[in-house]
Amino acid sequence: MPGPCAPIIDDRNPYWYKFTCFQSGTLGFTIVPSNLGDDYDWQIFDITGRNPADVFTDPSLFLTCNWSGESGRTGAGTMGTSLVVCEGFGKNPWSQMASLVQGHTYLLLISHFTNSQSGYNLAFGGGTASITDTTPPRMSNLYANCDGTSLSVKLNKKMRCSSVTGAGTEFILSPANAVITSSIAVGCNPGFDTDSIVLRLDKPLPAGIYTVQIKKGSDGNTILDYCDAPIPDTNKLNVTVLPALPTPMDSIMPVACRPSTLSLVFRNPILCSSIAANGSDFTITGPSVLIISGASGTCSGGTTRVINIQLATPIQVNGMYTITLKQGSDGNTLFNECTKETPVGSSVMVRGYDTVNNTIHYSVGSSCVDDTLKVWHNGGNGVNSWVWKFNDGATSRRPDTSRVYNSGTMSVLLAVSNGVCRDSSTLSLDFNKNRVKAAFAAPTFVCPLDTAIFIDSSTGPVTTWFWNFGNGFTSDQKVPGPQMYPEQDYLQELTARLYVSSSNGCTDSTSKKITVPSNCYIAVPTAFTPNGDGLNDFLYPLNAYKAVDLDFTVYNRYGQLIWRTNDWTRKWDGRINGNPQASGVYVWHLVYTNSDNGKRIDLRGTTTLIR
Numbered sequence: 001m002p003g004p005c006a007p008i009i010d011d012r013n014p015y016w017y018k019f020t021c022f023q024s025g026t027l028g029f030t031i032v033p034s035n036l037g038d039d040y041d042w043q044i045f046d047i048t049g050r051n052p053a054d055v056f057t058d059p060s061l062f063l064t065c066n067w068s069g070e071s072g073r074t075g076a077g078t079m080g081t082s083l084v085v086c087e088g089f090g091k092n093p094w095s096q097m098a099s100l101v102q103g104h105t106y107l108l109l110i111s112h113f114t115n116s117q118s119g120y121n122l123a124f125g126g127g128t129a130s131i132t133d134t135t136p137p138r139m140s141n142l143y144a145n146c147d148g149t150s151l152s153v154k155l156n157k158k159m160r161c162s163s164v165t166g167a168g169t170e171f172i173l174s175p176a177n178a179v180i181t182s183s184i185a186v187g188c189n190p191g192f193d194t195d196s197i198v199l200r201l202d203k204p205l206p207a208g209i210y211t212v213q214i215k216k217g218s219d220g221n222t223i224l225d226y227c228d229a230p231i232p233d234t235n236k237l238n239v240t241v242l243p244a245l246p247t248p249m250d251s252i253m254p255v256a257c258r259p260s261t262l263s264l265v266f267r268n269p270i271l272c273s274s275i276a277a278n279g280s281d282f283t284i285t286g287p288s289v290l291i292i293s294g295a296s297g298t299c300s301g302g303t304t305r306v307i308n309i310q311l312a313t314p315i316q317v318n319g320m321y322t323i324t325l326k327q328g329s330d331g332n333t334l335f336n337e338c339t340k341e342t343p344v345g346s347s348v349m350v351r352g353y354d355t356v357n358n359t360i361h362y363s364v365g366s367s368c369v370d371d372t373l374k375v376w377h378n379g380g381n382g383v384n385s386w387v388w389k390f391n392d393g394a395t396s397r398r399p400d401t402s403r404v405y406n407s408g409t410m411s412v413l414l415a416v417s418n419g420v421c422r423d424s425s426t427l428s429l430d431f432n433k434n435r436v437k438a439a440f441a442a443p444t445f446v447c448p449l450d451t452a453i454f455i456d457s458s459t460g461p462v463t464t465w466f467w468n469f470g471n472g473f474t475s476d477q478k479v480p481g482p483q484m485y486p487e488q489d490y491l492q493e494l495t496a497r498l499y500v501s502s503s504n505g506c507t508d509s510t511s512k513k514i515t516v517p518s519n520c521y522i523a524v525p526t527a528f529t530p531n532g533d534g535l536n537d538f539l540y541p542l543n544a545y546k547a548v549d550l551d552f553t554v555y556n557r558y559g560q561l562i563w564r565t566n567d568w569t570r571k572w573d574g575r576i577n578g579n580p581q582a583s584g585v586y587v588w589h590l591v592y593t594n595s596d597n598g599k600r601i602d603l604r605g606t607t608t609l610i611r
Contacts, residue, residue, distance in 0.1 A: 003061070005067055006087035011041070013112035013569065017122075017132045018052070026097035028126025030075040031110060038114040040074055041067045041087075048104040049256065055107060060387060060415040060424055062279065063106070064098040067091075071114070077126050077345070084436045100129040117538070117571055123479035133157060137225040140423075142212055142237040146268055147207035148178075151212060153197040153237075155223070161188035163224040169217035170200050173210060178203050184331060186300075193226070198374035205241045212237055238439035246343060247336035249325060252350040253306075257421035259316040262350060264323065268334075274335040276328030282309055286321030286352065288559040303337050315352035318382065323348050338547035358423040360414050371431045375412060376400035382418035389413045406432045408492045436460040436506040445545055447520035448487040454480050454496070461502045470494035485516045488603050492516040520545050524588055530574035538571030539563075539588070541608055557588045562586075574609050583611045 021027075031040050043065035045055045055061050065085040066074055070092035079094040100106065100376040110122070124131065141154035153171070164170065168183030178201040186196040199212070213236035215221050222230040247270060253263040262284075275281065279292035292314040297304030315321065324347040325333050334342045357380060365372040376384055377399050388396040390403055391411045403410070410431060415424040441455040456465060458477055467475040469483045471494065485494070494514045501507040520543050529541045543550055547568055553565035556574055562581070572582050590603040 003495070004062060004065070004084045011109060011111035012115070013041075013117075015110050015112075016052075017104055017108040019108070019132075021100040021106065021129055021131055022133050022135075023128075023130035024100060024102040025128030027100050027124070027129045027131070028075070028077045028097045028120065028353065029108075029124045030073060030077065030126075032073050032079075032121045032123070032397050032586045033118060034073070034120060035114075035116070035118040038116060038120075039069060039071045040120060041065075041111040042074065043067075043111075043112055044098060045107045045109070046101075046104055046108050048101075052107060057108075058362055058415075058424055058429050059413050066095040067111075068093040069113075073122055076537055086093050088144045092466050097127045100131075108553050117569065132227070133225075134227075136327055137223065137229055137231045138235045139212070139214065139237050142239040143268070144205065144210075144241045146247075148207075148339070149201055149203070151199040151201070151210075151239060153199065153212065155195045155197070156227060158193040158195050159231075160224045160226065160228075160337060161192050161194050162184050162218070163221060164188070164194070164197060165217045165219055167218065169219075170214060170222050171199055172213045173199075173201075174213070175208075175210065175303060177208075177210075178205050181596065187577050191586070191601070197223075207241050207243055209240050212239065231425060239350055240456070244338040247334075247339040248342060249323075249346045249348050252323065252348050252447045255315070256351065257353060257357055258316055259352070260311050260313070260314040262309045262323065264307045265310060266307070266334075268304050269305055269337045270297065270307065270342075271303055271335045271337060271339070272297045272299040272302055274330070274332055275304075275307060275342075276330045278329060279309060280330075281325060281328035281333055284311075284321055285311075285324070286315040286317075287319035288315070288352075290315065290321070305335075310423045314458075316355045317352060318353055318354040320349050321352055322347050324543055334454060353420040354418060356381050356383050356416050356418055356423050358414060358416050358425040359391065360412070360425055360427045362427060362429075364532075365427070371405045372402060373405060373410060374400070374402045375414070375427065376412060381421075383416050385415075385417040386414040387413075390417075395416065423572065430459075435498055436462055436508045436526075438500045438508040438510040440496075440510065440512070442496055442512050442514065445515040445517065445550065446485050446518060447545060448518070449484055450520075451482040451484060452514070456496075458498070458508075460498045460506070462500045463503045464501045466499040468497045468499075485514075488516070489518055491518060517543055517545060519543055522547060522590075522592070522607055524590060524603070527610055528574070529588055529610045530580070531611065538573055539609075540565075540571040541568045541590055541592075543567055544568035544592065546595045548595045550592040552591075553589045555586065556581070557586070557591070559587075574611075578609070581609060583609050584610075596600045 016103040023079050031039055045061040046063050046064040056321055066085040067087040068085050069089040070093045074093040075095045076095045083096050085095050087093050138156050139153055140156040155294055164185040168180040171180055173180055174420040180199050183198045184198040185194040214231045215233050216222055224230050245269040247266050248357050250265045250267045252420040275297055275463045279295040282292055284290050293312040296308055323363050326344055333344055360375055362375045386399050388401055411428040411519045413426050437459045439457040445450050465478050467480050471485050496514055497511040499509045503557050522544045523542050528536050530537050550566055550568055556562050562576050585606050585608050587606050593600050
C-alpha cells in the first residue's frame with residue numbers, strides 16, 4: 001500500500017472502517033490491544049468521491065498514519081507530535097489528530113502487525129469532529145402515486161427497518177378518505193435500514209390535499225434512527241393528489257468526471273416497459289458530439305423514477321448539454337404508471353467538465369556529486385490545483401518545483417484537479433544506476449514438501465549471487481532451482497537470504513521470512529472451549545493455507561446463520577453480538593477452491609461448544 005513512509009507499506013491482518021464526518025474538526029481515537037504486548041498500526045484515507053480501492057494506488061488520498069513498532073496503546077490524540085509516524089522501534093505510538101471535513105468520507109485501516117488474533121478495543125474521543133449523524137429524524141417528503149392508491153414517504157436519513165410495522169400503524173392519514181392497510185420499507189429485504197416507505201391504501205384517494213402525520217405504532221414507538229432517536233409524533237407532511245397527468249422530466253443527477261452514464265430523474269414512476277433499450281427515446285446536444293448507446297431504468301415492480309442513459313463515449317469537454325425526449329424506436333416517448341405519455345420535446349440540461357492532463361515534464365542537471373531535478377506541469381483544461389509529493393517527504397503546491405539528489409531512486413507523485421476532474425501520475429528516476437540493490441520474490445508460506453520458486457529481481461550491475469534458502473541448501477546461481485522444506489511437528493518461521501555483488505566491489509543483501517506450517521491439511525475442530533485459556537478458544541478452518549474463495553458459515557440448532565467469514569484466520573469466539581452462546585452442537589459449512597488443482601471443495605459437519 002502506498003504511503004508517506006515508503007513506496008509500499010506492508011499491512012498485516014488488516015481491518016477497514018468506513019465513516020462520514022458530520023461536523024468538521026479533529027479526530028481523536030484510541031486502539032487498546034486485548035494483549036498489550038501486541039503491535040497495532042493504522043492509517044486514515046479521505047476517499048470522498050472515490051472508489052475505496054484507490055487507496056492501494058493513489059497516495060494523495062492519505063491523511064495520517066502511525067506505523068510505530070512499539071506495542072500497546074496507539075491512536076491519535078494530544079500526545080502525538082506528527083501526523084505521520086513511520087515504522088520502527090522507539091517511534092511515538094501516538095499521532096496528531098487529523099482535521100476532518102464535514103460531508104467527507106473516510107477509511108480507517110487497522111493493521112495487526114503481531115501475528116495473533118487477540119483483538120482490540122477501538123474508541124473515538126478527544127477531538128472536535130463528529131462522525132455520528134445527529135440530525136433529528138423526520139419525514140422529509142411525501143408523494144402520491146398517479147392513481148392515488150399509495151403514498152410514498154421519504155425520510156431525511158436512513159432509519160431502522162425493525163422500527164417500521166408492516167401494517168403502517170405509525171401513520172395517520174387525514175382526511176380519512178382511505179385507510180392505510182400496509183407499509184413497505186424500501187430496501188429492508190435484505191437490508192436493515194431504509195429512507196423510503198410506501199403506504200398502501202384500501203382504495204384510491206380522490207383529488208385533494210391530504211396530511212400524513214407520525215404517531216406511535218403498534219410496536220410502541222414511531223420510527224427510529226441508528227441512535228434510537230424517534231421521529232416526533234408532531235411531524236406531519238401535506239401531499240396534493242392530482243388528476244392523472246403526464247410526468248415531465250425533472251432533473252439530471254450531478255455528474256462527476258468523465259461520466260459515461262447520465263441519470264435522468266422523474267417526479268413520478270415511469271413504466272420500464274416504455275423505455276426503448278437502445279436509448280432512442282432521447283437525443284443529446286452540446287459542445288461535443290455524444291452518441292447514446294442505450295437506456296435502462298432502476299426498476300422495481302415494473303416502474304422506475306430514474307432512467308440511466310448510457311453514452312458510447314464519456315463526456316470530456318466542458319459545457320452545457322441538453323437531453324431532449326423524442327419518440328423512440330418503440331413508437332412512443334415514456335409512459336408513467338398511469339399510462340400518461342410525456343410529451344415530445346421535454347428537455348433537461350446538465351453540465352459537463354473538461355478532463356485533466358496529468359503529464360509530468362522534467363529535466364535533470366547532473367554533476368559529479370548532485371543531480372538537480374526540475375519538474376513542471378503545463379496546466380490547461382482549467383487545472384487550478386497541483387500537489388507534488390516526493391519520496392523523501394518533500395511536497396509542493398506550485399505548478400513547477402525542483403529537488404537535489406546525490407544517489408538512489410527518486411519518485412514523485414503529481415495530483416492535478418480542476419475542481420471536478422482529477423488525475424495523478426508518478427515519475428521515477430534512478431540517480432545511481434551503478435548501485436547494487438538485492439531483491440527477490442518468494443512465497444510467504446510453503447507447505448511441507450511443496451516446491452518453492454525463488455526469482456531474483458535485484459537491480460544494478462550484479463555479477464554474483466549467493467542464496468541461503470533457510471532449509472540447509474544454498475546456491476550461487478542467478479536462477480536457482482526449486483526448493484522444498486521438510487515436515488516438522490510445529491510451525492516454522494524461516495529466513496531466506498540473497499547476497500549480491502558487482503565487479504566494482506558493491507554488495508547488498510536482503511531477506512524474506514517464509515512460514516512453513518506443520519501441515520496444510522484443512523480441517524474444522526469437532527469441539528472448542530472459548531474460556532480464554534489460550535487453548536482451543538476459537539472455531540475456524542485449520543491450516544487453510546491453500547484455500548481460495550473460502551466461505552465458512554456456522555449455524556445454531558435452529559438453522560439460523562450466526563457466523564460467516566471469507567478469511568480463514570478470522571475465528572468465531574462463541575459469541576453473537578458480544579453475548580456468549582450456550583454449550584451444545586453447532587453445524588458448520590465450509591466451501592473453498594483448492595489452489596493446487598482448482599477443485600471446488602464443499603464440506604459440512606458439526607462441532608461442540610464446551611463451556
